[in-house]
Amino acid sequence: MFHRKYYERMINCVPIVDKDGLKYGSHHVMYWKEKPLMDLHAKRLCADKSDYDVLDIGFGLGVFFRSVIAYAPRSYTAIEANKGVVKYALKIFRDYHWTKTNMHIKEGLWQNIIDNRSKYDVIMSDTCSPKDNREEEFQCLVNQVCDYNLKENGKFSFFQNGELPDSRYYLLEKRFKHVFIETIQIDNLPIEWKKKRLFTVATSEL
Numbered sequence: 001m002f003h004r005k006y007y008e009r010m011i012n013c014v015p016i017v018d019k020d021g022l023k024y025g026s027h028h029v030m031y032w033k034e035k036p037l038m039d040l041h042a043k044r045l046c047a048d049k050s051d052y053d054v055l056d057i058g059f060g061l062g063v064f065f066r067s068v069i070a071y072a073p074r075s076y077t078a079i080e081a082n083k084g085v086v087k088y089a090l091k092i093f094r095d096y097h098w099t100k101t102n103m104h105i106k107e108g109l110w111q112n113i114i115d116n117r118s119k120y121d122v123i124m125s126d127t128c129s130p131k132d133n134r135e136e137e138f139q140c141l142v143n144q145v146c147d148y149n150l151k152e153n154g155k156f157s158f159f160q161n162g163e164l165p166d167s168r169y170y171l172l173e174k175r176f177k178h179v180f181i182e183t184i185q186i187d188n189l190p191i192e193w194k195k196k197r198l199f200t201v202a203t204s205e206l
């Protein structure tokens, strides 16, 4: 696989969960304050029905997990590359033992472990690709993962910092029947994320 070193570092680094969020090394990759954003993704994806099978690519802090579990989906499956985060996720799952949702986690890079037999009603993606490979990976998610793993009328959403670039918009428009776009502002994000106050929620429906 390309970018082997980048991914090896990501897989093996020891994650730290602190009062602000999830840290890899010295910087945060996810903040608790992103909850309103993850709430909106979950609402767009799951508010209309409760027997959904959900795939969450990149468990992270489990903020999206907590948002989506409120809609009581039939199943929730996370794909997570970082070993420490997988352990953290299993701990969080234990706190939700009362839910009827079947919860699973698959350890590994989605690029390596996604199979084309599992089908989901909903796919959420929030990962961190190397900068020079970001768009290629996004295309692969939209064209291949959504092709093989989304059920008919399935929905797809992803983390988007700032406005949706035209290239992504055209890709989604070509691939999906409907694309719903909404921008959300999150204030009081920690200083290093000051310039990233606006986020787009682009939920697409097959």
Ligand SMILES: C[S@@+](CC[C@H](N)C(=O)[O-])C[C@H]1O[C@@H](n2cnc3c(N)ncnc32)[C@H](O)[C@@H]1O
Pocket: 010, 029, 030, 038, 057, 058, 059, 060, 061, 062, 063, 064, 065, 079, 080, 081, 082, 085, 108, 109, 110, 111, 126, 127, 128, 129
């Ligand atoms: C920004 S965090 C996700 C935050 C999550 N949406 C939440 O609500 O807390 C990104 C996560 O994706 C994982 N990740 C990054 N690239 C990945 C890949 N290619 N396959 C699987 N997991 C990946 C990282 O280890 C990290 O835990």
